Amino acid sequence: MRPRLSGDLRRANRVEVMRSFYGGRTLTRADVAGQLGVSVATAGTIIAELTAAGLLEETESTKSAGGRPASRLRMRASAPYLIGVDLAETYVVAEIFDQAMNRIGHFQTEVAPSDNDPESVVGHVVDCVEGVITALDGVGAADVAGVGVSLPGQVDREAGICLHAPNWGWHGVPFRALFQRRSPLPVLLDNPLKAITLAEMMFGDAxxxxxxxxxxxxxxxxxxxxxxxxxxxxxxxxxxxxxxxxxxxxxxxxxxxxxxxxxxxxxxxxxxxxxxxxxxxxxxxxxxxxxxxxxxxxxxxxxxxxxxxxxxxxxxxxxxxxxxxxxxxxxxxxxxxxxxxxxxxxxxxxxxxxxxxxxxxxxxxxxxxxxxxSHIADDPVSLGMAVLAFETFVLP
Known part of the structure; x- marks a missing residue:
């Protein structure tokens, strides 16, 4: 078992704090401390770091037990934007979100199940990513922090490789490298099982x-x-x-x-x-x-x-x-x-x-x-991949 270093722990705490705010929640520092099982002082330190990074902002105040108003915080609904891609055997969906995970754009194309050559599939993904950006006024690639792509198979996230996609007959496809030949945007890979579950954890009943x-x-x-x-x-x-x-x-x-x-x-x-x-x-x-x-x-x-x-x-x-x-x-x-x-x-x-x-x-x-x-109205795979892109490319 790999030991967890102090830097890993600090970042894990920041991830957990940000996840507590998904879904439009407004929370006090005491709320966050209670959810994470840490002291209010520790929660306050993490929140201060995230606020300084432009990820959280203070909103209305609420009465506390001691009578002193406690400020509430929420995620900032602003750029940079994140794109989540649901790549399946018969379609590609690209959705763009602000950093509070509000969906602001959608682009979709249908794909024949037989159209499974890796270069062709990557081309469809890049076209959808470019399409969802182009459809928004005043938004360009420079405003996008990163892209998360869900692949229907087993994925090596670190190497950016699709190890096996049984419905396409793929083995060892260097998907990230193929994507980056066509697009300057940072990209990460995962599979739909992880993306949909993460979305249900953050925004659904799970x-x-x-x-x-x-x-x-x-x-x-x-x-x-x-x-x-x-x-x-x-x-x-x-x-x-x-x-x-x-x-x-x-x-x-x-x-x-x-x-x-x-x-x-x-x-x-x-x-x-x-x-x-x-x-x-x-x-x-x-x-x-x-x-x-x-x-x-x-x-x-x-x-x-x-x-x-x-x-x-x-x-x-x-x-x-x-x-x-x-x-x-x-x-x-x-x-x-x-x-x-x-x-x-x-x-x-x-x-x-x-x-x-x-x-x-x-x-x-x-x-x-x-x-x-599932009660998630948006595509949960795209949503989950956008969350992973945010946590990888934006969260300090």
Whole structure:
């Protein structure tokens, strides 16, 4: 275990202080001290450093127990700006935020799943980054402190390399270097499981729970883990690859090269396959168009279309089984279901899957967990990546 140096500890404390202000919160020094478990004097010292750096500002005062007004603080909603990129198998979303994490711009492009050459994918990302900047009056690249890009695979954050993206067949792609050939902006990489979980911790329901699981349902699937109030990364940043745990021995082929993976049964492609099995001639199905088909399917579920309802019920079986495994293994207080597939269906997906989770969970951990849909309105992956960019490129 690497010893934590005093400089590491000081920076970790600054990160924790800033995180306490996300979501538009206004806090006193005593509030911050209580949340971090440090003295008011220590909290005051950290806050003074962050205020001097232009990251916090004083706002209204509030009465304290001693009668003397205590000033409240908040994050400064100003430049420099941060860009979070949600790079998925079928789309690229770039969103720009001020340093208080208010979203001020959005740019999106659709990408064919077969368009997965690394140079081409990087080009799409750079185009979206430039597009979201250009769309804002009075904002240029010089006003952007950095970019956080989420890649759908395993990432070496230090080296800036995509180690493995199974749906694209990538191995050892030097993504950061390819990006920096095309753009002068600083960039960092992570994967969507970490980004979406961080967003839920800072802006969603997971922040109120010490132990939580955040599920990402899309073309690929995975989950993020909050353990004792902290994001669990694992030794190689690979914690949460639940999508590539085996649900059915010798089952369906998965893009990762294995068989029977959770993703092979609950990824977006599997949902399209289920629809085709229920009704091969369904007008809801457009082969190759995952997002469009899922949107039509979700709309049809909302009007109780029997084919759509049957498809969702069949989809809920393997999903509930896999989530039951996660509940048994991780014993969370909260299970948040997010990702673009979940956002498309909303409450009907939750209603279909919850009884299956109960069926495949042990009684004690199931009774301790609350299952909820994500309530973050913005793209949580972009938001989480912007937070990481802020903490990497702006926070002293």
């Amino acid at each position: 922040g109120d729970h010490d132990d939580a699981v955040v599920v990402n349902l899309g073309t690929g699937v995975g989950l993020g883990v909050v353990a004792e109030g902290r994001l669990l990364r694992g030794r190689t940043n690979s914690a949460g690859e639940w999508g590539h745990t085996v649900l059915v021995a010798d089952g369906l082929a998965c893009h990762c090269g294995s068989r029977g993976c959770v993703e092979a049964y609950v990824g977006a492609a599997a949902l399209l396959d289920l629809l085709s099995e229920v009704d091969p001639d369904s007008p809801l199905l457009v082969p190759g168009d995952q997002a469009g088909t899922v949107a039509r399917l979700a709309e049809a579920v909302g009007r109780a279309d029997p084919v759509a309802v049957a498809t969702l019920e069949r989809f809920a079986r393997p999903l509930g089984m896999a989530l039951g495994n996660a509940v048994n293994m991780l014993n969370p207080e909260l299970l948040v279901i997010g990702g673009w597939v979940s956002r498309a269906f909303g409450e009907p997906l939750l209603a279909a899957v919850a009884p299956v989770v109960k069926e495949y969970s042990l009684a004690v951990p199931y009774d301790a967990v609350t299952i909820a849909a």
